[in-house]
Amino acid sequence: MKKFQPTSARQIRRLFEYMRPWRGYFAGGLAALFVSSITSLALFNYVGHLIDVEAGLLKESAYQVIGWLAIILAVQALASFLRIRLFAVVTERTIASLRSDAFRSLLLKPMAFYSERRVGEITSRLSADITSIKDTLTSILAEFIREIIIITGSVLIMAWTSWQLVLFMLAALPVMALVAVGFGRRIRALSRQVQQQAAEANTLTEEALQAIASVKAYTSERWEIQKYDAHNEAMARLGLHNAWFRALFATVVVVVLFGTVVAIVWLGASLVARGIITHGDLFKFFLLSVFMGASIGGLAETWGGLQKALGAIESLFDLMDATPEYNGVPPHRPIQRLKLTGDIQLQKVGFCYPRYPERKVLHQLTTTLPGGCVTALVGPSGAGKTTLAYLLLRFYEPTEGLICIGDQDIRTFDLQSYRHRFAVVPQDIVLFGGTIFENILYARPEASAREVEEAAAKAHVLEFVEQLPQGFQTLVGERGTQLSGGQRQRVALARAFLKNPDILILDEATSALDSVSEQMIQEALSKLMKDRTTIIIAHRLSTIRSADKILVLHKGHLVEEGTHQELVAKPDGLYAHLTALQSLTSPVE
Numbered sequence: 001m002k003k004f005q006p007t008s009a010r011q012i013r014r015l016f017e018y019m020r021p022w023r024g025y026f027a028g029g030l031a032a033l034f035v036s037s038i039t040s041l042a043l044f045n046y047v048g049h050l051i052d053v054e055a056g057l058l059k060e061s062a063y064q065v066i067g068w069l070a071i072i073l074a075v076q077a078l079a080s081f082l083r084i085r086l087f088a089v090v091t092e093r094t095i096a097s098l099r100s101d102a103f104r105s106l107l108l109k110p111m112a113f114y115s116e117r118r119v120g121e122i123t124s125r126l127s128a129d130i131t132s133i134k135d136t137l138t139s140i141l142a143e144f145i146r147e148i149i150i151i152t153g154s155v156l157i158m159a160w161t162s163w164q165l166v167l168f169m170l171a172a173l174p175v176m177a178l179v180a181v182g183f184g185r186r187i188r189a190l191s192r193q194v195q196q197q198a199a200e201a202n203t204l205t206e207e208a209l210q211a212i213a214s215v216k217a218y219t220s221e222r223w224e225i226q227k228y229d230a231h232n233e234a235m236a237r238l239g240l241h242n243a244w245f246r247a248l249f250a251t252v253v254v255v256v257l258f259g260t261v262v263a264i265v266w267l268g269a270s271l272v273a274r275g276i277i278t279h280g281d282l283f284k285f286f287l288l289s290v291f292m293g294a295s296i297g298g299l300a301e302t303w304g305g306l307q308k309a310l311g312a313i314e315s316l317f318d319l320m321d322a323t324p325e326y327n328g329v330p331p332h333r334p335i336q337r338l339k340l341t342g343d344i345q346l347q348k349v350g351f352c353y354p355r356y357p358e359r360k361v362l363h364q365l366t367t368t369l370p371g372g373c374v375t376a377l378v379g380p381s382g383a384g385k386t387t388l389a390y391l392l393l394r395f396y397e398p399t400e401g402l403i404c405i406g407d408q409d410i411r412t413f414d415l416q417s418y419r420h421r422f423a424v425v426p427q428d429i430v431l432f433g434g435t436i437f438e439n440i441l442y443a444r445p446e447a448s449a450r451e452v453e454e455a456a457a458k459a460h461v462l463e464f465v466e467q468l469p470q471g472f473q474t475l476v477g478e479r480g481t482q483l484s485g486g487q488r489q490r491v492a493l494a495r496a497f498l499k500n501p502d503i504l505i506l507d508e509a510t511s512a513l514d515s516v517s518e519q520m521i522q523e524a525l526s527k528l529m530k531d532r533t534t535i536i537i538a539h540r541l542s543t544i545r546s547a548d549k550i551l552v553l554h555k556g557h558l559v560e561e562g563t564h565q566e567l568v569a570k571p572d573g574l575y576a577h578l579t580a581l582q583s584l585t586s587p588v589e
């Protein structure tokens with residue numbers, strides 16, 4: 001468990017930095033909080049007066065005291081209203097900028113960050129942390145400050161009334177302080193564990209629902225439910241364990257507190273009998289000590305809440321702090337105009353994924369992918385084709401060797417401007433939940449409607465869009481589920497046309513389409529690849545016969561390279577073997 005150490009203080013200061021622009025509102029809120037707490041103390045004080053006035057011990061009339069009480073009540077009502085209103089402004093604004101920064105920092109994280117974590121876990125941890133911080137800013141912090149004011153104020157008023165009674169009461173405080181510190185630590189550690197468990201359970205829900213079709217197809221509902229229930233049970237146990245501590249804490253506090261109150265009433269009664277204090281004083285003292293007692297009891301809850309928020313602040317900033325891909329440069333910086341039309345040279349490129357630094361997935365690759373030509377990457381599953389494409393996209397950096405385009409080391413290009421010259425048509429095309437138009441526009445948000453339509457025409461998207469009642473404005477459904485596989489591919493191609501990249505990476509879809517779709521896609525692809533450096537990650541060898549160059553990878557090694565004709569001419573070669581295998585399994589091709 002993390003202790004409350006300088007790191008925690010630093011994280012809190014960071015949170016205050018987010019609140020800084022709203023410090024005027026915060027100060028106003030604090031002032032209102034102060035006034036509302038003081039007025040509630042004054043209210044109790046005057047109630048005591050009322051008793052002494054009626055007993056004829058004071059000069060004021062009862063109406064005067066009632067008048068004062070009414071004014072105090074009005075001030076308190078106004079102050080409470082202002083407190084909530086002003087703190088709400090601070091909270092909403094602070095949380096909005098925190099959320100926006102968190103989202104931004106997530107988008108700027110390198111791919112390595114995501115290959116080590118589950119997305120569902122990140123999103124649910126983020127939302128739980130932010131909710132907890134929001135709760136704190138909205139009410140827990142104010143509550144905590146109010147309780148402190150009330151406790152201090154009550155002690156002061158009570159001391160003014162009778163120092164003997166207060167001294168007696170204060171003797172009980174160190175006991176409570178010790179209890180609070182001991183329990184606080186425990187509660188905080190447990191809260192953090194509960195939050196983690198909750199995040200894991202959310203991840204399970206999200207993953208199961210996202211893959212609902214597979215869950216149903218494999219009838220693995222029961223298995224998913226069991227997995228979820230195990231987490232759920234662990235979460236409930238932890239929650240109960242935590243509640244046990246909280247309850248024990250509150251009980252100990254209440255016992256110490258009310259024990260003290262009983263003793264005070266007894267001692268107070270003897271002071272009244274000896275004429276040292278009045279009945280009104282004793283009543284006031286009694287009211288204030290109950291009020292103070294409630295505040296001390298409430299401190300247990302609010303302290304727990306603050307500890308929880310502290311855990312959330314730390315975990316949120318930890319998440320935000322992992323190194324960004326763009327070295328902290330905002331993504332809306334102007335894009336430089338680069339030309340990446342030259343040859344791509346690989347010089348002894350080796351690579352291991354950061355997660356498994358011992359396991360090499362690419363070994364000493366040295367070759368050239370000619371600029372403006374089509375190069376196909378071929379090889380059995382797991383050979384490293386996708387990995388090589390990732391290195392070209394600079395999702396990862398090679399662990400050995402160098403990649404150059406037109407003789408320039410790719411690491412020297414500005415990352416965003418570099419990637420801007422690429423278009424990728426992936427295997428499983430994910431569309432965003434907007435309209436078809438927006439999905440194409442995604443490639444270049446500044447493009448005009450005309451350009452989008454032109455791109456759509458080239459990719460044969462127009463053919464099916466025209467059949468739809470709402471045309472381009474048709475919503476594609478979550479992740480594009482309302483379009484067929486072939487239609488989605490055509491939308492993805494339209495995106496690539498609109499992007500007009502220097503380098504095109506095609507991860508060829510494995511599933512075969514019907515022949516009309518296939519023909520349209522092939523035709524669109526040849527248009528798209530014309531005079532562009534194209535890299536095809538090929539699964540069906542029949543589609544790459546005309547590639548200018550074929551690189552054959554096997555277990556991360558480059559085992560052969562050449563054109564189709566050259567490679568099939570080597571009867572013992574891997575390519576010839578793979579081609580023979582495919583023509584056996586799919587004789588039509």
Ligand code: ATP
Pocket residue numbers: 115353355356361379380381382383384385386387388
């Ligand atoms: P396929 O044709 O099946 O898509 P591929 O040739 O594209 O395969 P890669 O995806 O490049 O193969 O994978 C090469 C190797 O790297 C595999 O052994 C794989 O297990 C490993 N690998 C891929 N992604 C990661 C990752 N994020 N972290 C660790 N290892 C990975």
